[in-house]
Amino acid sequence: MSAGVLNGGLRRLQPLFEPIYELIVERNQLAGFWHADETGWPVYGEPREKHDRERWQLWVFRAKDAVVYVIRPSRATEVPMDHFPDDVIGVLVVDRYSAYKKLANEYEGIIMVFCWAHVRRDFLGASKKYDRELEPWVLSWIGEIGELYRRYESREKKLEESSEEYPGLCLEAKVEVVASEEQRSLQEQVEKMKKRWEEELAELENEQVSSASKRVKGAKAKRNRYRELAHREEKAKVLRSLRRHWCGLTLFLDFPDIPLDNNAGERSLRGGAVGRKNYYGSGAQWSVQLTEYLFSLFATLEACGINVRTWLSHYLDHCARLGGKVPDKEDIKEWMPWNMTEAKHQEMSHPLAMPPPTRETPTIEMKRAANGADAILADMS
Numbered sequence: 075m076s077a078g079v080l081n082g083g084l085r086r087l088q089p090l091f092e093p094i095y096e097l098i099v100e101r102n103q104l105a106g107f108w109h110a111d112e113t114g115w116p117v118y119g120e121p122r123e124k125h126d127r128e129r130w131q132l133w134v135f136r137a138k139d140a141v142v143y144v145i146r147p148s149r150a151t152e153v154p155m156d157h158f159p160d161d162v163i164g165v166l167v168v169d170r171y172s173a174y175k176k177l178a179n180e181y182e183g184i185i186m187v188f189c190w191a192h193v194r195r196d197f198l199g200a201s202k203k204y205d206r207e208l209e210p211w212v213l214s215w216i217g218e219i220g221e222l223y224r225r226y227e228s229r230e231k232k233l234e235e236s237s238e239e240y241p242g243l244c245l246e247a248k249v250e251v252v253a254s255e256e257q258r259s260l261q262e263q264v265e266k267m268k269k270r271w272e273e274e275l276a277e278l279e280n281e282q283v284s285s286a287s288k289r290v291k292g293a294k295a296k297r298n299r300y301r302e303l304a305h306r307e308e309k310a311k312v313l314r315s316l317r318r319h320w321c322g323l324t325l326f327l328d329f330p331d332i333p334l335d336n337n338a339g340e341r342s343l344r345g346g347a348v349g350r351k352n353y354y355g356s357g358a359q360w361s362v363q364l365t366e367y368l369f370s371l372f373a374t375l376e377a378c379g380i381n382v383r384t385w386l387s388h389y390l391d392h393c394a395r396l397g398g399k400v401p402d403k404e405d406i407k408e409w410m411p412w413n414m415t416e417a418k419h420q421e422m423s424h425p426l427a428m429p430p431p432t433r434e435t436p437t438i439e440m441k442r443a444a445n446g447a448d449a450i451l452a453d454m455s
Contacts, residue, residue, distance in 0.1 A: 084361075085360055085364075088360060088363060088367065090400055091364070091367035091368065092367060094367065094406060097406065097407065098371065098410075099140075099157075101137070101139070102140040103159060105137030105139075105164065107165050107167075108135050109134075109135075109167045109336055109342070110166055110168050111133075111134055112132065112134070112153075112343075113131070113132050113347055114129050114130070114350070115130045116129055116350055116354055116356070117129075117147070117362055118354075119356075130145055131145070131148065131153070132343065132346045133146065134339060135154070138377070139378050141373035141374050142157065143373070145365060145366055149173065150173055151177050151180070154177050160181070162181055164185070165184075165187055165329070166178070166184050166185070166187065167333060167338075168186065168189070169192050169336055170315070187323075190323060191334075191336065193219065193323065197219075200311075200312055204304070208308065211309065218267050218270070222260075223334060225259050225260040225263050226326065228259070229259075229260055230330075233248060245330050260327065275317065278309055279310065379411075379423050380419070381425055384425060389409055
């Protein structure tokens, strides 16, 4: 089958998924809790003078049951601002990219939560930068972050074990009732880490001020001095970042449903990162739109426990019965996971049932072919 036939078939399918994508976006915008991230995405076939780049950005906004992918020739704040309405209210878990910080400044209803996995990478990067000369200091901080994760998971496990108890209590109140000990242990670890970075940062900044007036003689002494100052500056840079983002890094204390990291958002981009290395992104604007639609649809179905192949087979068969036309919006709403009945959800969650193979009655031509094959094998033997 030629590439033109495949492209033409996919292009005809694109309008069938546009209203599906719009409903997913609407659901996502009302979620109130999101993971967000972005990565590069190649787009070919567009004039360079129009966007001045072939490498676009694949953005993801992941909610509990609705995942939206957006592909734009920009990595600026305008992309998430176009996605979220002006009156949005909710929590956004991200890395420390400046576009998200600007978004929080523009939208008063967004609470920004930062990622401890990125903080951990800062410490590991400091160790690699200076040939592991900072490794003892780095490993001690990695141990502190690991202990933070262990105590967080201990509280989470306690809440899961008692999930059916006290059904009338909110999650924050349930922490005080059934996980007060784990909450206190987690609070102690956070306070310990805060005290440590405050003391270390104050000491480093005081040392840098006092050492600025000192002079050393000799080439070797100067090299050692410069390296010592570089080590101190690298430590201070990591700790200053920790100080700037501390509020967004510790919101999980007051809100138990907030995660420690943005791993869910990063995992959502894993398929796109693999795909751009295998089929090199998108080759046209209509392909960009189809990628947005299908990436969002597949991720949303998986998040809701729906079998993607089963859903696609039923939906495309429904469209075929309508003469290949797009169903109206009210009809499409019934196909969304959050609007399905329990029976339909169960049906869609199972793998597609394939018809059993039929046993064909041998025809005269089939018998002649079989006899011919037997004769050839006899001659070969």
